Amino acid sequence: MSVTLLWVASFPGLEVSRSTGLFDSIQHVKFLDSSKVMSQDYGSIRAKDRERRWRFYSLSTDMKYTCVGRSGIERASNFPMVANVLANPAAGEVAVSSEQKVYDVVLKQASLVKRKFGSKGEIDARPDIALPGNLSLLSEAYDRCGEICAEYAKTFYLGTLLMTPERQRAIWAIYVWCRRTDELVDGPNASQITPSALDRWESRLEELFQGRPFDMLDAALSDTVARFPVDIQPFKDMIEGMRTDLKKSRYKNFDELYLYCYYVAGTVGIMSVPIMGISPYSQATTESVYNAALALGIANQLTNILRDVGEDASRGRVYLPQDELAQAGLSDDDIFAGKVTDKWRNFMKSQIKRARMFFDEAEKGVTELNEASRWPVWASLLLYRQILDEIEANDYNNFTRRAYVSKAKKFLSLPVAFARSVVPPSKILSPVMKT
Numbered sequence: 001m002s003v004t005l006l007w008v009a010s011f012p013g014l015e016v017s018r019s020t021g022l023f024d025s026i027q028h029v030k031f032l033d034s035s036k037v038m039s040q041d042y043g044s045i046r047a048k049d050r051e052r053r054w055r056f057y058s059l060s061t062d063m064k065y066t067c068v069g070r071s072g073i074e075r076a077s078n079f080p081m082v083a084n085v086l087a088n089p090a091a092g093e094v095a096v097s098s099e100q101k102v103y104d105v106v107l108k109q110a111s112l113v114k115r116k117f118g119s120k121g122e123i124d125a126r127p128d129i130a131l132p133g134n135l136s137l138l139s140e141a142y143d144r145c146g147e148i149c150a151e152y153a154k155t156f157y158l159g160t161l162l163m164t165p166e167r168q169r170a171i172w173a174i175y176v177w178c179r180r181t182d183e184l185v186d187g188p189n190a191s192q193i194t195p196s197a198l199d200r201w202e203s204r205l206e207e208l209f210q211g212r213p214f215d216m217l218d219a220a221l222s223d224t225v226a227r228f229p230v231d232i233q234p235f236k237d238m239i240e241g242m243r244t245d246l247k248k249s250r251y252k253n254f255d256e257l258y259l260y261c262y263y264v265a266g267t268v269g270i271m272s273v274p275i276m277g278i279s280p281y282s283q284a285t286t287e288s289v290y291n292a293a294l295a296l297g298i299a300n301q302l303t304n305i306l307r308d309v310g311e312d313a314s315r316g317r318v319y320l321p322q323d324e325l326a327q328a329g330l331s332d333d334d335i336f337a338g339k340v341t342d343k344w345r346n347f348m349k350s351q352i353k354r355a356r357m358f359f360d361e362a363e364k365g366v367t368e369l370n371e372a373s374r375w376p377v378w379a380s381l382l383l384y385r386q387i388l389d390e391i392e393a394n395d396y397n398n399f400t401r402r403a404y405v406s407k408a409k410k411f412l413s414l415p416v417a418f419a420r421s422v423v424p425p426s427k428i429l430s431p432v433m434k435t
């Protein structure tokens, strides 16, 4: 029996509900106080590690931004990705930017991986410590996660089949938890979701991280987080993203939008890497791979936002940075009017450019992943990236036309993704395990 279910069995008053439905209500969850404390102990992370990440400085005075990659790749651009430090003259202080807040989570996750595995040694999931009855229950739970994943994300599911059985099951469990979390605010019961329902969902998350899952789908994730070095923070942050969606429908600037994109999508990247693993031949730092994963999540979410401008506007939502809209001579009214003008085209060009920069950043990291994990990541990256091309092909009409990648193009991307996935990390030296 897995450790998880052993714990559940020995925890009086708490039973794993056999419910396996994706949309099951969370209203029966017993309310438990949630600890909002996030440990600031980053182990052996040193100042120099911070310098290795890609950084993007903002010269906000004239909206000309310089993009500087600190890992030896110097680039310049006239468009912002992320502002690092935000001056808040009214308060007489310098506020920490979203990028820095998010980078702390990256460091914490990377440090957890290093603490558990060190920089060398065989990396794999913790072995089963299982009693026969509960093993089959757990295996049923994982199978259900796989079915849900196959139903909602077929191509991705097929990609996971290349991974080792432990890894694929773990990714399915994470996928299902993410999908359920997203469904809380985006699904059929979204109108009934309150902040306290999200608090209960978070308490339930904390319980499952402690080995006390509420239902079968939670049990799969509970087992996964016991086996792999996955930090709870990105999961909590995804719930925070759902809270943001409940209370906020405008984003003042890119810094605010960046944080939102991290919450709802960058978190997925950070959760997935400890499962997918880093190639034993990779010479990249653990942090840089996590940064690439974060960048892919941000790129995907930005693309999602650019694709869905019209649909979001019909729900009263404008995710585009208000200051950049104003800079382009546009306002919410132009979005609600939904007219494609030259101003809009120019604005969209710059937004697409920024999303592509995040994809570029992500691409550098995919090659560093374990070989079996690269194909599904390349496939999802190429497919999502093409949505940007389709927005262009639609002459930037994302008000009434939904950019989508045709089945034929999707199909063609798969061998391209495969070809890229067999390219090994750039410098092959001696194998160093990093997961």
Ligand SMILES: CC(C)=CCC/C(C)=C/CC/C(C)=C/CC/C(C)=C/[C@@H]1[C@@H](COP(=O)(O)OP(=O)(O)O)[C@]1(C)CC/C=C(\C)CC/C=C(\C)CCC=C(C)C
Pocket: 156, 171, 174, 175, 178, 179, 182, 264, 265, 266, 268, 269, 270, 272, 273, 289, 290, 292, 293, 294, 296, 297, 300, 301, 304, 362, 363, 365, 366, 369, 376, 377, 380
């Ligand atoms: C291999 C792979 C893609 C793994 C990720 C698996 C996983 C756990 C996915 C969960 C996705 C999910 C259900 C997220 C909930 C929030 C959400 C809905 C985010 C949006 C996704 C698009 O979903 P949606 O169904 O709404 O889209 P369509 O309308 O159907 O187009 C997001 C836009 C973001 C999803 C973010 C990712 C998939 C992050 C991917 C990053 C990695 C897997 C890290 C790769 C590692 C390196 C080093 C680059």
